[in-house]
Amino acid sequence: MSTSIALRSSRVLPLAAIALLPRPAAAHLNSTGLGPVYDGVAHFLTSPEDLLAVLALALWAGARGANYGRWALFMLPSAWLLGSLLGMTAAATAGGTVLSAVWLMALGALLATDLALPLRGATALAALLGLQRGYLNGLGIEQSASGIAALLGLGAVVFVVVAIAAASVVRLRAAWARVAVRVIGSWIAASGLLLLGWSLRTHA
Amino acid sequence: MREPSTTVEALDSRTSSWSQISRFGFRAALILLLLPTAAFAHVGSGEAGGFLSGFHHPISGPDHVLAMVAVGLWGAQLGSPAIWLLPVAFPMVMAVGGMLGLMGVPLPGIEYGIATSAILLGAAVTSEARPPLGVAAALVGFFAIFHGHAHGTELPAGEDALLYSLGFVIATGCLHAAGIAIGVLHQWPWGRPLLRIAGAGIVLGGVFFMWRAVA
Numbered sequence: 001m002s003t004s005i006a007l008r009s010s011r012v013l014p015l016a017a018i019a020l021l022p023r024p025a026a027a028h029l030n031s032t033g034l035g036p037v038y039d040g041v042a043h044f045l046t047s048p049e050d051l052l053a054v055l056a057l058a059l060w061a062g063a064r065g066a067n068y069g070r071w072a073l074f075m076l077p078s079a080w081l082l083g084s085l086l087g088m089t090a091a092a093t094a095g096g097t098v099l100s101a102v103w104l105m106a107l108g109a110l111l112a113t114d115l116a117l118p119l120r121g122a123t124a125l126a127a128l129l130g131l132q133r134g135y136l137n138g139l140g141i142e143q144s145a146s147g148i149a150a151l152l153g154l155g156a157v158v159f160v161v162v163a164i165a166a167a168s169v170v171r172l173r174a175a176w177a178r179v180a181v182r183v184i185g186s187w188i189a190a191s192g193l194l195l196l197g198w199s200l201r202t203h204a
Numbered sequence: 205m206r207e208p209s210t211t212v213e214a215l216d217s218r219t220s221s222w223s224q225i226s227r228f229g230f231r232a233a234l235i236l237l238l239l240p241t242a243a244f245a246h247v248g249s250g251e252a253g254g255f256l257s258g259f260h261h262p263i264s265g266p267d268h269v270l271a272m273v274a275v276g277l278w279g280a281q282l283g284s285p286a287i288w289l290l291p292v293a294f295p296m297v298m299a300v301g302g303m304l305g306l307m308g309v310p311l312p313g314i315e316y317g318i319a320t321s322a323i324l325l326g327a328a329v330t331s332e333a334r335p336p337l338g339v340a341a342a343l344v345g346f347f348a349i350f351h352g353h354a355h356g357t358e359l360p361a362g363e364d365a366l367l368y369s370l371g372f373v374i375a376t377g378c379l380h381a382a383g384i385a386i387g388v389l390h391q392w393p394w395g396r397p398l399l400r401i402a403g404a405g406i407v408l409g410g411v412f413f414m415w416r417a418v419a
């Protein structure tokens with residue numbers, strides 16, 4: 001009797017331990033209870049690595065002028081949707097914190113230094129960001145009608161965030177206000193640097 | 205004849221003991237109710253915990269606070285473009301130091317570097333030093349590495365890395381902004397001596413932290 005209990009617990013305990021092991025939430029499309037479109041919206045708004053990268057690019061594009069802002073406004077959400085569709089059909093892989101950190105460092109530094117890039121380069125950057133971040137988002141979304149609705153929510157919120165951020169900077173004329181935008185860029189770049197250090201951390 | 209009296213006494217004594225017990229129980233319950241307990245409703249974990257604990261980290265160390273406010277004060281004294289260049293340069297270079305600290309890359313003399321930063325930046329505010337912009341940025345950037353490294357080695361495991369970093373950087377920026385806001389006094393003749401006194405106070409603080417680091 002006791003041997004049977006011991007045998008059973010020897011099977012159950014490792015299973016329970018495996019079930020309780022904390023794992024990274026690869027498919028992290030949280031349910032808001034408001035439907036898949038809002039799940040997509042909430043996913044973007046609660047993912048700081050995505051939100052900060054989009055914010056940095058949109059602010060920089062807006063600071064470069066209305067034309068840059070317009071191209072970013074249409075290119076970034078389109079590329080995001082395309083990347084998400086590609087991600088949905090791919091096998092799930094690791095999230096890539098280092099890549100997130102590199103994006104934040106690069107886009108934050110771009111904004112902080114107010115670097116002038118040609119329009120084509122800026123558009124290509126928006127496309128690349130949208131494809132890469134969208135792809136990672138797509139990995140966590142199931143292939144179904146609700147998954148497509150979640151993608152639409154994601155694309156819509158990216159569009160809205162880029163529109164608001166870029167438009168709010170395009171018309172800024174006061175020197176202190178433009179400096180404040182650049183300070184935000186330095187904060188984003190600094191956060192990216194720390195995130196990189198965190199992901200390469202060797203001690204507890 | 206004694207029986208009824210005994211019963212009454214017994215009843216009285218029982219009533220009295222029940223009353224004592226209930227009074228004791230009431231007091232015990234009151235004490236238990238008033239006992240401080242951990243507020244699990246707003247436990248500092250997850251994303252909010254990451255941001256808030258990151259925000260709290262730089263402002264909880266007076267040595268860091270002094271140096272960062274001094275950067276803002278000095279920037280305000282130097283005027284444009286230093287007023288924005290120094291607060292932009294500091295968080296970025298500080299983050300490099302933080303990254304090195306997180307990665308476990310050793311940097312000797314951290315505490316001395318932090319104390320020296322308060323002494324030199326305070327001295328710059330006191331003397332209203334006006335070096336070339338590159339020199340001022342290099343000085344601020346050099347000391348930012350020490351502050352960042354100290355923070356990087358102290359960062360706790362298990363927090364949301366990005367939100368923690370963001371809170372940490374924003375708090376640093378707020379300290380610079382506080383310094384710049386105080387530095388607005390520089391535009392009035394009566395405000396300049398006040399800023400120089402504040403700079404002297406920062407030097408004294410730096411000397412104290414140096415003494416503590418050496419002792």
